Amino acid sequence: MQSTQSDGLAAKILLVDDQTSSLLLLRELLHNLATLYFATNGPHALELARQHRPELIVLDIEMPGMDGFAVCRALKADPITSDIAIVFMTSHIDIEHEITSLSEGGIDFLRKPLHAVSSRIRIKNLLDLSRYSRQVVAEKEWLKVTLDSIGDAVIATDLDGKISFMNPIAERMTGWLAREVLGRPIEEVMQLRDAHTLEPHWNPIYFALKEQRVVAMALNCQLVSRSGQLFQVEDSAAPIIDRNGQCHGSIVVFHDVSESMALALKMSHLANHDPLTNLPNRVLLYDRIEQALKRAEQLHHKSALLLIDLDNFKYINDSIGHNLGDLLIKHVSERLSSICAAGTTLARLGGDEFVLVLQELWSVEEVSLFASQVHSQFQQAFVWEDKKYQMTVSIGVSIFPDDAQTIEMLMRHADVAMFKAKSEGRNRTSFFSEELEQHMIHRHQLELLLRDTLANQQLQVHYQPKLCLKTGKLLGAEALARLKNQQGHWVSPVEFIPLAEETGLITELGLQVLRRACKECLSWRQLGFQVPVSVNIAAPQFANPQLVRQILNLLTELQLPASMLELEVTESALMLDVSKTQNILSQLKAAGICISIDDFGTGYSSLSYLKKFQVDVLKIDKSFVHEMLTDKGDMEIVKAVISLAQSMNLQLVAEGIELEAQTHKLLELGCQVGQGFFYSKPLSAKDFKAYLQQKTTA
Structure with missing residues (x-):
């Protein structure tokens, strides 16, 4: 008999009977309930059942060859067909057949001849029940697959905390198999303890069951597996509550955070430590200082902050390369660490700066002794690949609570003291003082003034005449930078020129002086005065690869002849790179x-280098000219410089002439050109033009 397909019906029923009349009757009753399949013997029934897996099989008991009971046993023995619902039917009316049918695995029993209406209703109900049962099984399987597939460990328990389910991740982490743990108390399988105290933890499912809410697992929780392996775990437990509010058990979901916690610890370490030396960085340093200050306050002790800076490390680093420079920094940190006690903090701020925090001090002498230890660590040279690198350090010290009461003040005062150590010649320790702070405040204000002046193009240039010492003829003028403060008072060049060099402003200052001096020289020419101007070029300017281009562009822009410009360069600038x-x-x-x-x-230029340099003029420094008449040493130096210039056919200019006797002596020795207050102080642009007019009329 052919199967009957019903459009839109997903359910399938297999009808098995050796009598065709029974099959025809059943087809008539059930044709619009499901897709129907027909078999007239046992083997064919088994084949169709495996092929189509119907929700329901209506099976006649009495069939030749293989009866219905044998077919039922074969179906239940096959995993593919074991879940199919079976309804037996027979013409026997004795109770033994009904009991046997149900015992073999049937879910109902129909008697022949079939009653059309009741049989249809019963088969429909059984079909619905079978479909629902399959749906529940499928959903349960899907849920199990889902729980087995997720990356977290899952354990479910009953109301007493005994395990009813465990997924593979939980198996791996606990070391137990799911089949071994069913019915066991969860604390036996999932052993939790505090990671710090190692005390046992109560499992969070008991809190969840007791309080009927989601409960997060305690922090720093450790899971001890069956084999003793440790896992850092976190997550939560929750009661299993149905739609009616009835609790049926609990579920705990947890995962291994050992790697993430290790990564977090590593990230925390990196965030608080210098990657090169592994010393505390600025962030951790501030925390350590805060703790030290609190402790010092509580115990009525002192704390000291030592700011350590490697002297001239930039030059070493640039000459040997940054990789070797980093290696030296690491060796420095190791030497400093070797003298640090347990309570001492050594940190690296970056670059070549380190900080030491000393706690529980009774006197300043203790700091001095420790600073001496620091200096002693640098007496021995650093050796790398048979090369020696000698280094020294400058140390600035600030004391709590004597010098400062806050971290920021302590750091700033140590920096001020360290700068003083640098300015006094390096390789020494300087303690902070109020006078030193006032000096640094003045320095800071001067720096702000200088920056503001340069930014607003307000730097002034004065001009000191250079004259023939014999005739008094004007031969040129030296351009000199001048700075006024907000009160209109002049700031000494001795103050602001070194500051400009330290802060890197000297290049901009030099360019502004150069431009202004060239413009002024051009204005003199336009008035008919052919007076060359000389401009000082600082060492950082001379090291600038754009210097030549900048100067030539300026001369071209102003259309000023190059012969009207003289550049004055110091010996030290010339010797930076021969x-x-x-x-x-x-x-x-x-x-x-x-x-x-x-x-x-x-x-410190040597004569051999001086000969190679294409220079035109030697200027005798005013420090020698000033004392030449009273100091034999200075006189001999002046004589030597004049003799050298004459032998090399160079022009000479003596600076700082203040006495007529100095003029006579210089002329006697062979120096023909000079400048100084004896002839004229440096003049403003306006006054210098008046000076020019005066020289002309005279």
């Missing part, structure tokens, strides 16, 4: 610019 110096000087000379060595005799 080959580079030769290249720059040759370019400037080729353009027609005059070059002079300023303050000659105060630097």
Whole structure:
């Protein structure tokens, strides 16, 4: 008999009877309930059942060859068909057949001849029940697959905390198999303890069951597996409550956070430590200082902050390379660490700066002794690949509560003291004082004034005449930077020029002086005065690869002849890079610019290098001229410089002439050109023009 397909019906029923008339009757009764399949013997029934897996099989008991009971046993023995609901039917009316049918696995029993209406209703109800049962099984399987597939461990319990389910992740973490733990108390399988105290933890499912709410697992919770393996775990437990509010048990979901906690600890370490030296960084340092200050306050002790800076490390780093520089920094940190007691904090602020925090001090002498220990660590050179690197440190010290009461003040005062140590010659320790702070405040205000002046192009330039000592003829003028404060008072160049060099403002200052001096020289020419102007070039300017281009562009822009410009460069600037110096000087000379060595005799140039440099003028420093008449040593230096210039056919200019006797002596020795207060102080642009007019009429 052919199967009957019913459109839109997902359910399937297999009808098995050796009598065709019974099958026809059943087809008539059930054709619009499900898709129907027919078999007239046992083997065919088994084949169709495996092929189509119907929700329901209506099975006749008495069939030749293989009766209904044998077919039922075969179906239940096969995993593919074991869940199919079976309804037996027979013409026997004795109770034994009904009992046997139900015992073999049937869910109902129909008697022949079939009553059409009741049989249809019963089969429909049984079909619905079978479909629902399959749906429940499918949902349960889907839920199990889902719980087995998620990355978290899941354990379910009954109301007494005995395990009813455990997924594979939970198996792996606890070391127990799911089949072994069913019915066991959860605390036996899921052993929890505090990671710090190692005390046992009560499982959170008991809180969840007791309080009927979601309960988070305690922090720092550790799971001890069956084999003793430890897992850092976190997550939560919750009661299992149905739609009617009835609690049926609990479920705990947890996961291994050992790696993430290790990563978090590593990230925390990186955030608080210097990656190169592994010392505390600024963030952790501030916390350590705060603790030290609180403890000092409670115990009525002192604390000290030592700011340590490696002297001239930038030059070492630039010359040997940053990789080797980093290695030296690591060796420095190791040497400093070797003298630190347990309560001492050593931190690296970055670059070549370190900080030491000393706690529980009774006197300042203790700090001095410790600072001496720090200096002693640098007496022995650092050796790398058979090369020695000698380093020293400058240390600034600030004491709590004597010098400062806050972390910021302590750090700032230590920085002020360290700067003083640097300015006094390096390789020493300086303690903070009120006078020192006032000096630094003045310095800071001066820096702000200088920056503001340069930003607003308000720097002034004065001009000191250079004259022939014999005739008094004006031969040129030196441009000198001048700075006024907010009160209209002049700031000494001795103050602001070194500050400009320290802060990196000297390059901008030099460019502004150069531009203003060239413009002023051009204005003199337009008035008919051919007076060359000389401009000082600081060492950082001279090291600037754009210097030559900047100067030549300026001359071109102003249409000022190069012969009207003289550049004064110090010996130390010329000696920074000899080959580079030769290249720059040759370019400037080729353009027609005059070059002079300023303050000659105060630097360290050798005669061999001086011969290679294409210079035109040597300027005798005013420090020698000032005492030449009373100090034999200064007189001998002046004589030597004049003799050297004459032998090299160089022009000479003496600076700082203040007495007529100095003029006579310089002329006697062979110096023909000079400048100084004896002839004229540096003049403003306006006053210098008046001076020019006066010299002309005279």
